[in-house]
Amino acid sequence: MSNDVMIVAKDLTKNFGSFRALDKINFEVGRGEIVGFLGPNGAGKSTTMRILTCFISPTEGSARVNGHDVFDDPLQVRESLGYLPQRAPLYLEMSVVEYLRFAADLRHLDPETFRRRATSVVEVCGLAQVLGQEIRYLSHGYRQRVGLAQALIHDPPILILDEPTSDLDPNEKAEFLDYLKQIGRERTVMLSTHNLAEVEASCARAIIISRGRIVADGPLDEIRAKSGRVRYVVSVQEAPGSAPYRGRGVPPKKGDVEDGLGKVAGVKRLAALPTDERAHAFELVSEQDTDLRPEVFKLVVDRGWVLLELHRDAQTLEDVFRSLTIGDERRNRRLGAAEQDQEEADEEDSDEGDGEDQGQPRVAAPGGGTAAKAQGS
């Protein structure tokens, strides 16, 4: 990490009533870093960003932005950053150029500087054709660009972008991420998103946050290695179709395959993948240092099944993200009752139930007795 630290968060805690949105968050961001701030919905990404922009105050802890404390010098903090809130809330009745001028006025840019900066941000954000239009008539993608333009108008050393790409189409997204890399060379950029592909495309470092805690912070490669798991995809023929069946006896039932794979040593997780009626497909997850492929092959040969597919995937960031955030929810749940008062624990439990339903759609395989066992082992 660079010595030139631009953002420091120290033990940031934020309670909304009895709900703990942030729980002792610590991180540092240096000059020239582009940091992806990742987490499921409701993890505390926006809350953190709002604290850094002095929109809300932390319940405990402190944060410094560009050397200024968010509590003591909110104006200096805001001067040194450009902020794009979620969904780019802009004044709809203003035209794009009026809005940019308003932002520049509040930042006390003189007209000459404004003209120079405006020319550059308008070009960069691709706003030239819509300058005179009222923002209400712009598509969400364009609104997001206007939001970005206002954040850049004063050439800030720090950019804080809350889900900047949520309303952009894929082309715009790619363009935006390219551009982000460009401006990120001399600036500090912190962007929140739940789209992992974006982080992989534009950030060198990610901070993953889940239920108000940081669960991973570091270079992407390190994070990728962190979960230390490997994913396999296995498909076994289910019905021969027109060609004769090459296996022994009759094609296996789904339950048989699932049972068999579940018993393979080293399987951490087993999940059925959707397929057509020709094959049974499963996803296996194992630890990094074991290779399941020989075992799987042997199992298939012993049973006389027909193996259609067996391959090993490198761990994607998405898998890491899921295993980290879901695992963290489990841990919280166990600690929950002991650490916090009962009311809060109850609330958290019910919240987590929801989170898991969304976060883990494929793990809960149908006929999941074996799956559950495999998961537990």
Place this chain on the structure above:
Amino acid sequence: MRNILIIARRDLRAQFNSPVAYVVIGGAMLLLGVLFFLVPRMGGGFFMGSFWEVDRASMDQLFEYLPPLMCLFVIPAVTMRSLAAEKGSGTLELLITMPVRDSEVILGKYLAACAMVLVLLLATMLYPIAMFKWPWHLGALDWGPVWSGYLGCALFSCAAVAIGMMLSSLTESDVVAFFMTAGVLLVLYIVGFMVSIVPAAWADAIGFVSFLTRYHSFARGLIDTRAVVYFLSVTTVCLLVSFRSLESRKWS
């Protein structure tokens, strides 16, 4: 100070860029015209009678009808957007995270809302001017009470706008803000009518808070410093509350 003016200018421009300003000012002028010239005396003096019916060279009707119009219609419509709508749509977040103080946001918005209302007050000056100066001369108008009446109206409006701002800062819905403001202002205005019905001890208290009692001396040509202080204090207190309410987002 500069930020206050920038915010005020933006707000004012937003009002005039949208139909709101025109609907409010046009509607208020139309209603005022109907009340001033057409509505006869009825309801046991609740409507004081049209200008022609009373047949005196005075602006009494104007100063009688203007405050309730302001309370019910103009001020709620002007202040509902200033904070409530911005909170609802999230634009306030972007505004506040610019390098501006919370107090500058409140004062800028207050200034813009006041300016809106003063534009309407200025527009009503067409009445005395057109009828007693040019092009018509309907009699010798005593201008003293007209000026003091306008001063009273302006002070009254400033206080009422501050109340509207305060209520607007407490909610995120402009509709709620509109009806709360209209309700509170109406109550503050009409309790004045109860002074004559309730027991004397109550009457003093009611007379103290009533906007109507405070305002009436101005309409009669009397500049009452107690009323001036009262309106300015209400303004200050309400602006302070709005400021605190805006600040409270940090701690909630």
